Amino acid sequence: MNSAGPQHIEGLGRVVVVIPTYNEADNLAWIVGRLRAAQPAIDVLVVDDGSPDGTGAIADELAAADPAVRVVHRTAKAGLGAAYLHGFRVALEAGYDVIGEMDADGSHQPEQLDGMIGALRAGADLVIGSRWVPGGAVVNWPLRRELLSRGGNLYVRLLLGVKVRDATAGYRLFRRTTLEKIDLESVQSTGYVFQTDMVARTLAAGLTVREVPIEFVERVRGDSKMSGAVATESLKRITAWGLRERADRVRKALSR
Structure with a gap:
């Protein structure tokens, strides 16, 4: 991506952060600028889902001005x-060695990436920027939304038997080897349940997941893609998927 020559982060290699977008014209240039300023060695890959508000064109302008940005x-x-x-x-x-996730709306602060990078250097295979571990926080969230997120994550822990406290979080760094080991071609979840799916797959592969506390800031511009209906649908999908996974494990155990 970077025509000036590949940039490397010591101990990790080449790093890129994937930013998915849909109608983020008000936020994209702002968040990409913050990311490039906070971590000049990290490249950016914007994945735009045909935004009708011109987000794709803005992304193209950013890429034309900065060889570290691709769309x-x-x-x-x-x-x-x-x-x-x-x-x-x-x-x-x-050929990237580390691949990250970040929202386009500013909820995930690029300035907090250092702690996540440190956890990756310390041996983690997947690092999650977590709202619900000690030191983590949310800003400008109504109590109802906080309870929904905390409750949803508790449900995930009980259903799937994972110890991760923020399995639904979308601020992450994966090692290349992690994504290769969990077989991306077999991942079928496409909505918000995707985040939980990826955590469960990483743990099932015997890999190490570390949570690093972050301050999650509710967007101030544009419309949130998360709603009560979306959260409810995600929990329904997690239930169906989790029960299916458990049934598969039982069948495999009985067939041995």
């Missing part, structure tokens, strides 16, 4: 997970 244009809004999977494949093909 993938998709023709339809197919879900957060589908956008990330597309971005992951592009990044893997480009």
Whole structure:
């Protein structure tokens, strides 16, 4: 991506952050600028799902001005997970050693990436910027939304038996080897359940997940893609998926 020559982060190699977008014209240049300022050695891959508000054109302008920024244009809004999977494949093909996730709306602060990078250097295979570990926080969230997120994550822990406290978080750094080991081609979740799916797959592969506390800031511009209906649908999908996974494990155990 960077015609000035590949940039490396000591101990990790080449790093890219994937930013999926849909109608983020008000935020994209702002968040990409913050990311490039905070971490000049990290490249950016914008995956735009055919935003009708001109986000794709803004992304193209950013890429034309900065060789560390690349854009993938998709023709339809197919879900957060589908956008990330597309971005992951592009990044893997480009030879990146670490591939990250970040929202375009400023909820995930690029200035907090240092702590996540440190956890990756310390041996983690997946690092999650977590709202719900000690030191983590949310800003400008109503109590109802906080309870919904905390409750949803508790439900995930109980259903799937994982110890991660913020399995639904979308601020992440994956090692290349992690994405290769969990077999992206078999991932079918495309919506918000995708985040939980990726955590469970990483743990099932015997890999190490570390959570680093972050301050999550509710967007101040544009419309949130998360709603009560979306959260409820995600929990329904997590339930169906989790029960299916458990049934598969039982069948495998009985067949041995």
